[in-house]
Amino acid sequence: MPSTVTLYQDANFSGASLTIQSSVADLSQFLLGESNWTDQVSSIRVTGAPITAYQDVNFGGEALVFVPGDYAQFTPAWNDVISSISLS
Ligand SMILES: [Ca+2]
Numbered sequence: 001m002p003s004t005v006t007l008y009q010d011a012n013f014s015g016a017s018l019t020i021q022s023s024v025a026d027l028s029q030f031l032l033g034e035s036n037w038t039d040q041v042s043s044i045r046v047t048g049a050p051i052t053a054y055q056d057v058n059f060g061g062e063a064l065v066f067v068p069g070d071y072a073q074f075t076p077a078w079n080d081v082i083s084s085i086s087l088s
Pocket of ligand 1: 009010039041042080
């Protein structure tokens with residue numbers, strides 16, 4: 001079952017949202033107002049299969065696996081730092 005991930009700009013699934021269904025090597029390709037989605041994600045919903053989030057572009061830097069579920073908030077270390085996401 002393919003993964004679907006919805007990213008939210010703010011905690012508790014609020015603010016702007018972006019749904020992706022394939023891996024994204026650089027979230028800056030998606031515009032968010034006058035900025036972009038890099039270093040903006042503060043909550044996520046994951047369905048289908050586990051996904052991996054990375055702090056750097058091209059699936060680099062610190063990584064964190066999210067099994068399917070709802071994540072209303074992140075630890076400070078993971079808030080506003082995600083730059084790429086790998087879907088299985
Ligand atoms: Ca944010």
